[in-house]
Amino acid sequence: MKMQTASKLIAAIVILAILVSLAPFATVPAGNRGVMTTFGSPSPEVYSEGIHFRWPIAQSLHLVPVSIQKGEGEGDAASKDLQTVHTRVAINYHVRPEAVVSVYRDLGNEPGERIIIPSVQEAVKAVTARFTAEELISKRSQVRDEIVLALRERMARHGLVVDEFSIVNFNFSKTFNEAIEAKTTADQLKMKAERDLQRIEVEARQKISRAKAEAESLALQRQQVTPELLRLRETENQAKAIEKWDGRLPTTTGGAIPFLNIGSGGSGSSNSGK
Template identity: 35%
Template structure:
């Protein structure tokens, strides 16, 4: 009230404050970038090279616009057709989890706009599958699946990284050949496995036979040595016979009953 009596109404003071604040903020505007995104700043439609992080950002509003680019991980899944080293057609199902590199979203937007999946990810994955598959025959894609999948993953990762796209994971879900060709491969693999099993069985039988020969040879040599020893010392053989007789004797002398009923003691002599 004192101010009003002095000729300074309250509303005029409020107006002055607002004018001052307006003058301070006249050159600024607030731009909010969502979480999981980056803001690409353009001026008069041209990318300035400035990228805004998530949250509130102050900008000069004159001719300035902010394009929000999602940098969260996305899932890309596609069935790709390719040819093997031996010219067999194959379909490969691949799943890629990816996101644009936050520091390069400005360049990505400048070169490809917001539809970078169609312009970078799809052709990058397609080309990588064709290049990697051409390194293997159809049979090798089946028998060396882990190695082929690893190579495809590395090629896709490098291809996307060159264009500012980070591959978080690459999974090769399946290779699909024609039914006849798939069966032919399976039959060949089964035949090779059977041949290896038979080869191992033959090795085992051969080893057992060799062991039997060695054992028989050793036994024959032992018998020959014993025979030679006995031939060189015949008394040893007689002594051995006597020892065997003693082992069997029950200690009772043999008796023979004569015609007159008398018992006769049998004696042995040489």
């Protein structure tokens, strides 16, 4: 009896060891979903994060990332005015959790290579062809929005979602870059000339205003100068001179005595006694 019990215990241990070695349990880590295949055929069920049982040898659990993935790419396209445009873009996307089975089955669990890259290239070329090279620069946000719209329509059919899309850079031919630089310089010079002209016009108007004000002031002063005002100013000047006089007459003869008004007739004349 003891030998039979020991044999059963050994057999159970061996079976357990075989099961453990065959890994009957599989884990789906965070940010992923699982697709179970039985002899290579995927089941329609989506396995969420956690531990799941599988039949060893017969079944395998495959992981499909559903967290946000990042991709970058670049390529050449032609603008509406037939300028060659080298575009570099960046995209963030993720797989819809409920669509992981189709992504695994239809895209071989490689959405980046199978869908993302060709979809981005096609969308960039299609949208770039609707804008001139200059518009690609001046209307960059509109170009980006139209590319995103085209991407979302195509990627949604395969269970993919666009989270972010950005145009990293536009590069043009050397000739076009030189033409843009020349135009920018010309625009800057034109703006400077316009500002200088505005400043000159303002200064001229200021000078005219000042001259007009001075002329009006002089005209007003001339209107205010009357004979009575002149006599008043003369009287004021004589009064100031008398205040400054020290009372002594000049010692030289032959000149007029200042400040004395000699009348032609009056009892105070110097010739009255002759």
